[in-house]
Amino acid sequence: MIKTILHITDLHLADINSDAEKLRVGFYQEFIEGLVKEIKSTFKIDSIDHILCTGDFVDKGEVKNFSHAKSILDYFAKQLNCPKHISICIGNHDFIRALDSGGKQKEARQAYYDFEKEYLLGKECVKTDYYQIRDFNDYMVLIFDSTYGSNGSNGPSELSVKEIDNVIIDVSKHVPSEKPLLILSHFPMVVFPRSQQYLEEIGWVDKHLWKSGATIVERIFNKRETSLTFWFFGDGHAPDFTSYNPSHHFLMTGMLGGNYTNPTFKDASGSIKPFNKFTEAKLIVINEDITINTLSYRSKGHNLSPHSGFWEVVPSKIRLDESPAIKIRKSEKPVEVKPDDLKTELIGESVQKEIIDTIRTRNLYSFNRYSTSDEDVSLGWVSIPKLLESRDLLNRCIDKSILWLKETKQIAIDSDCLIIGLDIWGSVFATQVAVRENVKNFCIATKDGGKHNVHFERIDSLCERIKDHNHIKTVIIFTDVVATGNTVVQFKSRVESILSNGMKWICLSIISDKKQKRVQKFDEFNIVGTLCSDLILPIMKKSDLPDETIFPSNSIFV
């Protein structure tokens, strides 16, 4: 699994001996070493999984500088122990514009093609004049030439519908949805709402936005809405990043090189303004969360001298900015509502009736605001300890669960079966089932990630204990109440990463309102049973409720 990606762009090698350029021959190693040192010390890593550079290696067609660009890339690769995982794309400065405008597109790009050969890494799945797909086993890379066909205009190209269709067909054919996809384009394919130029530069969209690319974004987003996809762009010079959802992340990284005295743009009043001198790289770190870390080169002194600066890391969590295009698409179509939870089966009518009757007669249902996750709130809540104070009911629930598993679902509860109880009541069920069936069980705390519990009760300890349990064929999870299903899904994902594939996953709960929407991966359980599915426990997004200063959380849990 890819975990670290370094994105650099826009080297703009012009006069490689000029002291106005940080990547000049006499300084680039020192400059890169500072960056590498900052990465290694901050993130405690010795290597990077993949290095990307999104074009404009040379400035204004100075193709003789590709050999120095190669020295720079190779030095990055050497310093970051990443020689075989580099991908690059062409920028609008990387070819000879005069040839391009004369219709000689390939000749115009020949120097780049020669340079590119060294970095055609990974297995080639498809390669055309304007895109290629490469397979790096754990992930895929889609590389665009967003300039091909621009006919020397210095702007992005325009693709025909057929050409866009071909991209989508090949992505569908060669890129499995479960593999992360890294997409490179020099010209940005989306608008970054916070970037300085977008806000101030006249005609930013016409000059920089690859409009054909925007269509590609929307179509790939539709195809891979929940598949991890990173989009990397250059050209913008003023950096930004945004995410359309937790799976689709867009980065426009600032220039790494170039003449620090040059870049200017015209603002709305027509005045010539210098760009903010963002000299930077971006490092994506993929763990449980995704962080997008900006590595900025801060010049010392007033003249922004490239001779004495230092690297600084600014970490950031992803930030969701749903694209205007996606918003329009969603509002045009009826909102796609996931059907009610069809997976959850009722274990028994009689025991459900007993549960609901007990809740009714003992007045155990509370209606208030109960936080179930960072995003969701349950408006209903049942005191499980009070519900199961009735030993008869507890016994019947346990007996029914065992009977349902063994006789209705034909599950063999034996030594190939792992029984796990989540939190107190899941654990009470799990231990009773385990002792009766003579199998091992584990009691795990999930509330607040188990941070209030001893080490032995946390999921880390469980993973450590079961890492050699290769014989496990079935995992049965017992829990008290399923709301969105997020807790059991997260738990399953974690345990699944330890055990081998192809196991049967079963989730049993005391209460699970079948009318509620579940998180998507809840469907991946093979069998889901509940002792009570008809009790309504409404789940709402926090964002759809008044904030807690108006509608406070209920903290009484009896």
Place this chain on the structure above:
Amino acid sequence: MSKSYHYISFTDFVYVRLDGIIWTSSGLSQPGNLNKAAVEQVNIIYGTVELEKLLVVDCKGVITITDHSLDELFKSIAKVNREITFVSCQQIEEKLSNAKKEFCNELNTNDGDSQLTIYKRKQKQEFTSESSNEVKSKIIKNIKEFVSKSFQKFPDGKFKRLSSTPILASGEYDASSLISNPASFYWISLSLLDKVEEIIERDRVGKKSQAKLLSVSLRAAPFASAISLLGGFQLECIDHLGPINPYSKLMDQQYISSDYIYIGDFVFGGTEIKVAKNYLNFKSSLLGHAVTIGSLFSDDTFKDFQLSSLVSLNSLNVDAKYKMFED
């Protein structure tokens, strides 16, 4: 097939506990009722496990028998030349005698003092009060082994502060592993049940209203729940007691004053029990007793409550070392 942890072997006899077998063979809907599924398990042990030895069936807690449940066992007794003794069987002695008369009347019996022994010619082995003590000792010895094996040293030989207690330890006893293993969970639960029943009988706990059990941790809840179901006690389970769950969060609007018995895993400084006691006092209830698997200090160390622990953790595992917290 019989579960291997159902029986314990001694030099001259094999011991089984009927309430445990009822629990694991057919659940705890009727824990005091001997049914066919449980007798079937006893019958398997009778016919397959160490046939040369007396089989001792402890009937403690069994008060009724489902009709015809005993038939197959007594048919086996008629066929197999093996002595069997039912102990603590005063509640079901009549039914046992009737079954003996029906299926193996030709065999001899020796009854008295809540015992019934069935043998062929001459009784070879007698289950005496010494034998009973031997059983208790061996169960505790087995529990000591389970607990000792659960000890896990902290990495690099470091001492760490135990939660809620100003004691530094070289490692921790892992109650989760005792729950994970069906054998240890079975015998520890039954032994804790005996302790609770002994306390209730001895100290008349809950003479005004029935005694209730209290557990305040994830690792205690499965034991407390098993005792509650086996012994028919009411149970209150709390997921943590202390700063993250202040009393005000837990207080019910209506509560009934009760006598509580705390059920826990291991006691070091007793902080958790004292917090539980305060919580119960807060709702006009009492906590005078705590029953735990193990305690570092002797039971009479604690003055705020009477502690009954199954095993002493002092010197149980040579790797387990303790020292006072130094700030």
